[in-house]
Amino acid sequence: MPALFLGLYLSRVVPLPEDFVGMSLGEPLLFQWAAGLTWGAAPEGYTLNLHPVGLAAWLGLLLTALNLFPIGQLDGGHIAYAVLGRRSTAVSLGATVTVVALVFLSASWIIWAVLMIAMLVFLGPRHPRTPDEHVPLDTRRLLLAAVAAAIFVVCFTPAPFSPLDLVAQP
Structure with a gap:
């Protein structure tokens, strides 16, 4: 968070040619x-020229969201397995x-x-079994799983990179 605010503070609002x-960049x-x-809202025809610290913070948000996907050995996979047990494999595949189906609705996915x-x-897709997987999670750990899900939501962006105009107009 400090890097995000510092990077944004060091950035500049500039006219978009x-x-x-x-x-x-997509914005989580x-x-x-x-x-x-x-900065508030950028005026029409202007954009935020992101400082390198801001770009690093943006990349950190992207990687945090990626790490919280419910797949295998990623942190999201560990959390899904802790909460759902072996059913987490179905969540990973689902x-x-x-996401693959969403590509057919929008190429940004x-x-x-x-x-x-x-x-x-x-x-x-599978998380390895654990010796204590039969022990249910207490309320505190379920709350931590909910916090991790909230962190995923605020760090995720459907289109991390969007082409503005890849074909030059004559």
């Missing part, structure tokens, strides 16, 4: 809230199928689909 060709909720507190398929291939 009319002939700009490039990519824009946490980034939107922090940018709103730091989440992946859902392609990055997440590729990442999730790669994670399933390299990490596998």
Whole structure:
């Protein structure tokens, strides 16, 4: 969080050139809230020129969301297994199928689909069994799982990278 606010503070609001060709970064909720507190809404035709510290913080949000996906040995996989037990495998596969299906509604989901398929291939959908998996979680640990889910929601962005105009207009 400190890096996010510092990076946004060091960033500058600049006019967006009319002939700009490039990519824009998707904005997770946490980034939107922090940018709103730091800069307010950018005027029409302007954009935030993100300082490298801000870019590093944005990347940290992206990687946090990625790590909280409920797949195998990722933290999200550990949490899903702790809460759901062996049913977490179905959640891993279901989440992946859902994201792949969302690609057909919007191409912006392609990055997440590729990442999730790669994670399933390299990490596998199953979490290894644990010796105490039969012991139910107490309220405190269930609350921590809910906090982790909330962190995922505020760090996630459906389209991490969006092309603004990849085909130059004559």
